[in-house]
Amino acid sequence: MTVTASNTPLDLPQIKGVKDVPYDELFVSGHRTCQGCESALVMRHMVKASGPRTIVLGSTGCMYVANTTYYTTPWVVPWMHTQLGASGSAALGTAAGLKVLMRKGKIKDEKINVIAFCGDGGGADMGIGAISATLTHKDYNSLILLYDNESYANTDIQLSSQTPYGAVTTFSPSGTDKRLMHTRWKKNMPGMMAAGHPESRYIAAGCAAYAVDLMNKIRKALELGGPTFVHTLDPCPKGWDYHPQYSQELGHLAVETGIWPLYEVIDGVCNLTGPTRQIAEGRKKRKPVYEYLKRQGRFAHFADEDVEHFQATVDKMWTEWLIPGVIPFTIPQKDQTLLRIDKKPLHEAQKTA
Amino acid sequence: MSNIVKTDPASITIEIVYRGIFQKTLAQRICRSVVLAARKRGYTGTAFGRYGDSPERNGVPAKYFAVVAINDLELESSMAKYEPSVVDIAVAVDDTLVKGVESWAWYGRQPIWKPVHEGGAVLVTSDKTADQVLAQTDAAERPYLMGIVPGLASFAGLWVFKDDHTDYRVLGALAKIVPDWVRIEDVKTLIQEQTKDGSAVASAQGGYDRTQLRQVKVGEGTTGHEVLQFEKPGWTTMRPGVIVDARKPGERNPYYKKYGARTLRPVVNFDTCIKCTMCWLDCPDECFEVTAEGHYEVVYEACIGCGICAQVCPVKDCIVMVDELKFEDNDDKWQLWKTDHDAYNTWFEQKSGVSADPKKVALASNKAANAAPGANPTMGGGDD
């Protein structure tokens, strides 16, 4: 990556442990989020990790409507609304603006973090095109954070492409005739972003229940620069229907059951992190998905067969995918040799020939 | 024959003040039933939620309304409104709501009786006496009737409505307060039709029989609650470009405090605290502040009572969630612990019902937290 002034990495050292987490709050109390809102916690950790020299762009969704009610705000850092499908463009436009103004000497040349956040609806549905485009603009430093509470929780809890199989939403109620109205499997957003954008230096999947892991992922994204993407799974007491006090627990369960793998892809190299790594290495046993499903009212209508289907599909992620929980395809048994293909770059191969 | 003064002879307006999401279905059911019961005798009506509460947030106070009128003409004055400015009866389906209603920024903290006209009624579901509830209610500016429907607040979940008959008992109570508008026989017929369940009908009768009424005189109640009122600026003084000043570092949002969303508050045993930071780290509302000693004290002005801190705290009974009505103020308590250790521990034990002495085996453990309203809303929430 060409290092020009506005690409100078900011000094954001990795956080050693909970004691090392910065105290300064850049997203303060008095935001109108739900009790136990894990997405609000993601916002808090996000700016804790990035520090005060940050501009945050927020696309429409809970973290817009709930957090910033005119004529007031919970944000200490500069913050601007962007449209539901525009988080990618907001990040790109802001980063491009800062870069050119610094190059032309119209503003002070310094590192300013640009973070655009979107919900699962704004990011994985409407905004996916713009996010994808932004992840190819390697000259601009921006982080797109997708906070995924698995529904359009702000508009009345309607299903999105991130809503898990079978879950009840206002668009997928469980009725006397149809037990399940929603039978699509959750879109593999971080995996898709990682696989499709080779020049993005950092793509990660995190969860606020693993706060330090999440903050470090945000810092790595900002340090490496270029367009980066972090996807967090945020338990939502409102849409998932559980008591707010259990938000952390549900985050842990999502990871421990293997439903939400934690990982990061740095310059094309994938590392599984936290319990996900332990599961992959066989040091930790995956919990049955039922442990997770039974805790939430949105699955209360599940029959045994639904739980079994859910379990079977999650098992597939771990037993059949090329990279467990990340890259959802592999190659036929008879072609296994292809995985051991001659990896020598073409130009060298020619030299030796 | 009403137990309240009716200002409008041709219609009655009832508002349900409830906890967002937790009690959304409950409030809706009560209001719909009020209208449908009145329909039995040929009256008409409307039921609607307050648009400004939507999208609702767990715990944040919201309102639902039922208006009954003798005919369509009389109903018109209550149509095409977000919220009636005056109501005959305000119903709080969670007794901690009597500490005031703050629903969104610039709304301020409003007394539970604010829209109730002189001689109207405030009905509260509570396991406490009218005097205990009144002690936490803002001092009355007008006389009104307070009714107590015995029972704990119902925190049935959203997708799965765990019916604990609160709705039926409230309907019975309303029939007792305004029998000429909500007739117990209509209520019972309606519930019988809807549920085919004798126990539901009995609950309505129970609400009718067991609701205690108490006249509240001007000045009765507390003056101890924070006054939170705002004057909105106009177009000439508002910043152009839809811009708002950012919060200053260390500042909290003065226009929306949010503690009114709290039904339980965490109390901390600083003796057993191991300073692990988990409560502070996992709080979605930034309400903990670290002390010089590295303890984490709760800023009750900011805490909304989600209970996460009590759940993530690794030390048994170090953080206990306690009924909000047991507290008169939002004062931070860590100073007391610093200056008068024993006084603090007495306070902690008296509030939490748990021993402050680390050596003693606590009896309550985190039962307090797990007994939190809605702790087991459905198959969701509970430890199973």
Added chain:
Amino acid sequence: MAVQIKEKQPSDVETEQLATGCEAIAEAIRLADVDVMAAYPIRPYDGVMQAAAKLIANGKMDVEYIVADGEHSQFEIVKHACAVGSRVFVGSSGVGWFYAMEAIAVTAGLRLPVVAICGNRALDDPGAFGCEHNDALAVRDLGWLLCWAETAQESMDFALTGWRVAEDKRVSLPLAIGLDGAFLTHSQQIVKIPTQAAVNSFLPKFDLGDRLLHPDNPITIAPQVDQDWLMEIRMQNDQAMRNALGVITEAHAEFKKLFGRGGENPFLDEYMTDDAEVVFIGQGTLSLPMKVAIRKLRKEGHKVGLVRLKWFRPFPTADIVKSLSRFKAVGVIDRDYSFGSPFYGGVLYNEIRSALYSVERRPTVVGFIAALGGREIEQPMAREMFDKLTAAAQGGLASGDMTHWIGVRN
């Protein structure tokens, strides 16, 4: 992508170029030292993006040039670049303009002075390339300044004036410049390119002041609002649009002083109106064939003239009233449609009618829907319109028969 320039080429002498309206505007982008622009292909506007790309590739200007993934992204990108203090440019045409409509609406709501061109193009379906004004007119109620150019020269002049007006703190609203597809976007004319020094003295640096989104100026922009606040915010935008009239007048006077162009009146140009009894009024390039027609009619002794409306938003009501109330009848030529509107008239027709309502001796106003889909205004059409207009002036038209489609096959 960005292009670093070794050194700026000083352009200290006024030059001439044979350029399309799009190329002329690309020169304006260079002279205005635009910081960020976002491109996406659609005819006919995108000539400007092609021309700008060349200037960047050849080191003639330093602009962050972003090829977006669609018009919605295009307009969002410049909106956000503008919020951090960049001077920006963007544009689109026809359905592309509509694809960006959400971003277009919020840009006005945010009071961000984005300058855009709308290369006027008929809306699909059916797909068409030709000129119609309905695309640009779709923003007329949103708080966008809106003007229409007649020549390549005026396209550039509007752009340079545009940044000055849009970025003025009393206005701070986005501007859309209408360029008739093909006739202006794709036809080359002689264009005077002013010197950098002259432009610098005319166009101040863009300064958002305390509205700048930057860590040194912590603000929150556009929080969710409810009925308790929105009317006050709309009122602020209404005031900004009212202020624009005065700011445009100032800028026009200053521009004339510096460059000697711009006509008598900033908002409308009058042609052969002094002793005219009836006049036509319209926007954009249709004035050119109409001037030819008017000269012919004058030779025949008819007292007819033409008024060309330059600014549609803010609508120069006072100037329109002052000008048109002098005539017996006014023929409004709309290169747009407004199906089901009063008298089935075009958009401009009904705006002119309503502007003249309070005039004591108000002229008869006749509407002509003409030249849709890029169809040319041919002389027989002008003659047909003139006949209908004079008939109306003599009260010969039934009052219900106020709008005429011109040059349509039966």
